[in-house]
Amino acid sequence: xxxxxxxxxxxxxxxxxxxxxxxxxxxxxxxxxxxxxxxxxxxxxxxxxxxxxxxxxxxxxxxxxxxxxxxxxxxxxxxxxxxxxxxxxxxxxxxxxxxxxxxxxxxxxxxxxxxxxxxxxxxxxxxxxxxxxxxxxxxxxxxxxxxxxxxxxxxxxxxxxxxxxxxxxxxxxxxxxxxxxxxxxxxxxxxxxxxxxxxxxxxxxxxxxxxxxxxxxxxxxxxxxxxxxxxxxxxxxxxxxxxxxxxxxxxxxxxxxxxxxxxxxxxxxxxxxxxxxxxxxxxxxxxxxxxxxxxxxxxxxxxxxxxxxxxxxxxxxxxxxxxxxxxxxxxxxxxxxxxxxxxxxxxxxxxxxxxxxxxxxxxxxxxxxxxxxxxxxxxxxxxx
Amino acid sequence: xxxxxxxxxxxxxxxxxxxxxxxxxxxxxxxxxxxxxxxxxxxxxxxxxxxxxxxxxxxxxxxxxxxxxxxxxxxxxxxxxxxxxxxxxxxxxxxxxxxxxxxxxxxxxxxxxxxxxxxxxxxxxxxxxxxxxxxxxxxxxxxxxxxxxxxxxxxxxxxxxxxxxxxxxxxxxxxxxxxxxxxxxxxxxxxxxxxxxxxxxxxxxxxxxxxxxxxxxxxxxxxxxxxxxxxxxxxxxxxxxxxxxxxxxxxx
Numbered sequence: 001x002x003x004x005x006x007x008x009x010x011x012x013x014x015x016x017x018x019x020x021x022x023x024x025x026x027x028x029x030x031x032x033x034x035x036x037x038x039x040x041x042x043x044x045x046x047x048x049x050x051x052x053x054x055x056x057x058x059x060x061x062x063x064x065x066x067x068x069x070x071x072x073x074x075x076x077x078x079x080x081x082x083x084x085x086x087x088x089x090x091x092x093x094x095x096x097x098x099x100x101x102x103x104x105x106x107x108x109x110x111x112x113x114x115x116x117x118x119x120x121x122x123x124x125x126x127x128x129x130x131x132x133x134x135x136x137x138x139x140x141x142x143x144x145x146x147x148x149x150x151x152x153x154x155x156x157x158x159x160x161x162x163x164x165x166x167x168x169x170x171x172x173x174x175x176x177x178x179x180x181x182x183x184x185x186x187x188x189x190x191x192x193x194x195x196x197x198x199x200x201x202x203x204x205x206x207x208x209x210x211x212x213x214x215x216x217x218x219x220x221x222x223x224x225x226x227x228x229x230x231x232x233x234x235x236x237x238x239x240x241x242x243x244x245x246x247x248x249x250x251x252x253x254x255x256x257x258x259x260x261x262x263x264x265x266x267x268x269x270x271x272x273x274x275x276x277x278x279x280x281x282x283x284x285x286x287x288x289x290x291x292x293x294x295x296x297x298x299x300x301x302x303x304x305x306x307x308x309x310x311x312x313x314x315x316x317x318x319x320x321x322x323x324x325x326x327x328x329x330x331x332x333x334x335x336x337x338x339x340x341x342x343x344x345x346x347x348x349x350x351x352x353x354x355x356x357x358x359x360x361x362x363x364x365x366x367x368x369x370x371x372x373x374x375x376x377x378x379x380x381x382x383x384x
Numbered sequence: 385x386x387x388x389x390x391x392x393x394x395x396x397x398x399x400x401x402x403x404x405x406x407x408x409x410x411x412x413x414x415x416x417x418x419x420x421x422x423x424x425x426x427x428x429x430x431x432x433x434x435x436x437x438x439x440x441x442x443x444x445x446x447x448x449x450x451x452x453x454x455x456x457x458x459x460x461x462x463x464x465x466x467x468x469x470x471x472x473x474x475x476x477x478x479x480x481x482x483x484x485x486x487x488x489x490x491x492x493x494x495x496x497x498x499x500x501x502x503x504x505x506x507x508x509x510x511x512x513x514x515x516x517x518x519x520x521x522x523x524x525x526x527x528x529x530x531x532x533x534x535x536x537x538x539x540x541x542x543x544x545x546x547x548x549x550x551x552x553x554x555x556x557x558x559x560x561x562x563x564x565x566x567x568x569x570x571x572x573x574x575x576x577x578x579x580x581x582x583x584x585x586x587x588x589x590x591x592x593x594x595x596x597x598x599x600x601x602x603x604x605x606x607x608x609x610x611x612x613x614x615x616x617x618x619x620x621x622x623x624x625x626x627x628x629x630x631x632x633x634x635x636x
Contacts, residue, residue, distance in 0.1 A: 008504075009502060009504075009505070055626050093419070156399075157627070203499050203500065204499050206502045206503060206504075207498060207499040207500065207501060207502065207503065208488050208492065208496075208498045208501065208503055208506065209496075209498050209499045210499070210503075211477075211481060211484065211485060211488070211503050212485065214474075214476065214477060214481075215474050215477065217476065217487050218474040218475060218476040218477055219472060219473070219474050219475070221472070222468075222472040222473065222474065223474075223485070224456045224457050225434065225456050225457070225465075225466050225468075225472070226460060226485060226486045226489050226545070226549075227455075227457050227460035227461045227486065227489035227490065227494060227549070228457055228494055228495070229457045229490050229494035229495045230457075232495045233495065236497055323473070365475060
């Protein structure tokens with residue numbers, strides 16, 4: 001007999017509390033990994049949000065979108081425009097970005113969700129590439145084309161001037177209640193949004209709405225004959241995940257007020273797919289884990305060079321060391337994508353459920369061996 | 385006046401006339417079997433009832449209301465439920481979740497974004513879902529993933545998914561296809577018991593005469609897209625036209 005799907009409300013509370021602690025203490029426990037600097041931790045939180053939202057569409061509802069970077073870009077441009085027109089307060093920027101990305105997602109979802117499977121993926125990819133090209137060239141007055149959109153001292157920033165914070169020396173940074181949103185405060189600002197996003201994701205996963213989304217993934221045809229109008233459910237999931245992406249895009253600009261068209265490119269859309277699958281599509285914590293690992297490798301492996309490798313393999317005899325370093329050198333620095341590609345292949349082939357499934361298998365094997373080869377523990381318990 | 389009235393329904397696929405001037409009147413509370421050789425148009429007719437196909441001409445009325453032009457989920461919401469020829473379940477989900485989904489569809493309608501409560505705290509639908517799982521004898525497996533069930537158990541699960549909605553009319557497409565004799569008998573018992581307890585009108589498409597004669601109050605025999613005989617099982621048994629339709633030489 002398979003499956004032990006019993007998640008109680010208390011279990012979820014414990015998991016969410018543990019997640020909160022892990023996120024908020026990142027500046028401490030990331031030190032030994034060499035990743036405890038604010039810029040990278042901000043990226044963890046932001047791309048974690050992006051992947052958590054994407055997972056609601058892909059992991060839960062089963063629609064693989066290859067165009068989610070478009071909503072990330074819409075969120076970024078909206079945020080920068082909010083900075084330019086309203087002022088450097090991040091809250092209106094975030095609110096507007098979520099709304100606009102949601103509206104944009106509604107339009108694209110309305111058209112794309114007429115198809116399923118590969119046709120849906122292609123439609124979303126086409127829309128995202130259109131958005132990218134629009135941002136890059138046609139819409140230059142709004143997006144500032146390839147230079148990217150940034151906040152200038154001459155911008156109106158109405159709210160800033162109203163509260164007398166209009167004149168700033170040096171570069172402009174998003175500021176909330178006098179605290180500048182870069183460095184560690186910037187990370188904690190993103191972390192709070194990440195926790196909110198995770199909480200909402202927990203709620204959706206366990207709700208009747210989430211159950212319907214899972215049923216769409218499992219057997220959409222059957223669901224139609226069960227009296228459920230599946231299209232608005234899928235569209236709602238699409239809009240929600242678009243709003244997460246808009247939020248992530250806005251946060252990218254809160255920590256660094258600059259928006260460029262490359263943020264909408266297909267590689268960025270593909271990256272969030274990788275994150276979700278790597279961590280475990282359809283699991284609550286997997287996408288966050290995948291986002292963390294990919295952003296970590298991007299920053300750490302890409303910073304490795306011959307020198308670091310020689311240090312690592314210094315204990316080996318000279319001839320062997322040279323050979324090992326030249327092979328390993330292919331997988332670091334510029335070539336870190338090679339490492340990522342290999343890791344991704346291994347995961348898809350051996351652990352289609354992602355790293356979270358791997359963890360579950362290990363935990364299962366451990367508890368089995370502890371009980372002396374008991375087979376019975378996987379059986380569900382009837383009682384609550 | 386019957387619960388389901390079918391008048392002058394025609395349906396062609398290219399040059400093939402799948403349904404040829406079909407008239408049917410299903411009486412409320414009865415079990416009505418539709419039998420006939422392969423290709424006689426039985427499944428096509430069923431697909432016209434649930435909104436998968438639209439007849440070229442004619443009317444299909446359920447309690448006086450036309451079903452034509454309604455989508456499958458709208459037809460389900462007015463009280464017509466369908467059990468498929470090959471079991472259609474949500475195989476990634478647990479048995480309980482499989483039965484909760486149709487129960488929620490009845491309570492919340494075709495679309496409602498309900499994100500605040502937890503699925504397992506919806507006591508009203510949960511109780512009904514568990515009661516029905518117990519009814520069909522699957523209560524002890526309710527937290528297992530439904531893909532692990534045997535074919536017979538999947539059929540039971542689908543029946544529970546159907547009955548939890550308390551439909552007015554159930555359409556069963558070959559409910560015992562591919563089952564062993566023992567499983568077939570179990571299903572017959574189950575369906576008979578359901579008829580007593582729930583009193584639902586049923587339309588059964590079936591090849592197995594043993595099933596038909598055990599369950600049906602009335603039988604309609606189809607051949608080449610047209611109903612040729614209708615009557616009680618006993619009347620049908622002795623009718624020479626039925627023999628003819630099944631054993632070839634089907635000049636109707």
